[in-house]
Every structure is written in C-alpha cells, then in structure tokens.
Amino acid sequence: MKQEITEFAEDTIIGFTRAPPDSDFESAIVIGAPSLEMLEGLTRQIKMYLTTKGHFAEEVSSIEEGIDIKRLATSASLGAIGKSTLVITPEFGPRARFSVILTDAVIDVDEPREFDFCKDCNACIEACPAGAITDSGYDRAACEHTRGNICVLCIAACPVGKGK
Numbered sequence: 001m002k003q004e005i006t007e008f009a010e011d012t013i014i015g016f017t018r019a020p021p022d023s024d025f026e027s028a029i030v031i032g033a034p035s036l037e038m039l040e041g042l043t044r045q046i047k048m049y050l051t052t053k054g055h056f057a058e059e060v061s062s063i064e065e066g067i068d069i070k071r072l073a074t075s076a077s078l079g080a081i082g083k084s085t086l087v088i089t090p091e092f093g094p095r096a097r098f099s100v101i102l103t104d105a106v107i108d109v110d111e112p113r114e115f116d117f118c119k120d121c122n123a124c125i126e127a128c129p130a131g132a133i134t135d136s137g138y139d140r141a142a143c144e145h146t147r148g149n150i151c152v153l154c155i156a157a158c159p160v161g162k163g164k
Contacts, residue, residue, distance in 0.1 A: 002107050002108055005029065015029075016110050018075075020067060027104075027107040029103065033096065035097065057105075073089075080117060086155070088117045088160050117160045127154055133154055
C-alpha cells in the first residue's frame with residue numbers, strides 16, 4: 001500500500017509515520033507540496049484511495065487541536081525544524097505546505113533521516129527585520145508587532161529548496 005500511495009506524489013513529498021498515540025488511528029500520512037492547490041488535490045486522491053481499499057481515512061488540517069503537523073512531518077522524515085521554526089525540506093526548503101491523513105491502515109513508517117540545513121546558515125536570521133529569529137528561537141510576537149503580520153522574508157531568504 002505504501003508504494004501505491006507514494007506513486008501519487010509527482011511534484012510533492014509524502015512521508016509515513018505512526019499516528020499520534022492519543023488518536024484512534026494506526027498511521028499518519030504526511031503530504032508536502034509547494035502550493036495549497038496541489039496539496040488539497042493530492043490529499044483528496046490519497047484519502048479516496050484509502051477508502052476504496054476499505055480503510056478509514058481522516059484529513060487533519062493545520063488548525064486541528066492536538067495534532068502537531070510539524071512534528072508529524074519531521075517524524076515522517078520529510079524535513080527538520082529550522083531556526084525559523086518552520087519545517088525545512090530538502091525539496092522545498094521552508095516553502096512546503098503540509099496536510100496529514102490519519103488512517104486505520106497499518107503502513108510501514110519511513111526510516112529516520114538526519115538533516116542539518118541550518119548548521120552553518122543564518123540567512124533567515126539576517127533577513128528578519130524584527131530580529132524575531134535567533135539561534136535560540138523564534139519570537140512570533142516580535143515578528144507580528146514589527147510588520148503587523150508575518151512578513152515571510154525568512155522564507156524568501158532560505159537557500160534550501162530554492163527554485164523548486
């Protein structure tokens with residue numbers, strides 16, 4: 001089943017991990033894409049595939065209470081949390097959008113991968129006009145206070161996955 005789901009990917013990334021322990025599900029499928037349109041279409045496709053195979057599948061949005069999509073994305077070996085606290089993937093850098101499908105299907109988890117994108121890089125720190133990103137963390141309030149919203153200059157500055 002994992003192979004069949006992975007074949008849907010095309011210009012996206014898909015990772016597999018265990019569902020959160022407090023959920024009623026076995027597996028979590030984490031999908032990453034550079035645009036919401038691609039993400040929504042692929043999420044629907046995979047969800048439909050799972051249900052036609054007799055499995056329950058529930059999409060989790062980023063606002064679902066209690067589900068940490070960033071943690072699931074990193075445990076599915078799609079990327080690592082960067083200095084900006086965004087998930088950095090090799091394919092898209094911090095420019096990926098994520099969705100999660102929780103399912104009762106038992107799917108092998110992906111092997112852990114180590115990423116070290118930010119070790120010798122400070123591009124996001126240097127680009128942040130609010131000084132909200134430091135080596136010790138991210139201050140969302142400082143970012144919002146300076147620009148009135150999130151300015152995304154850190155995303156634009158990140159060299160990982162540029163041009164994809």
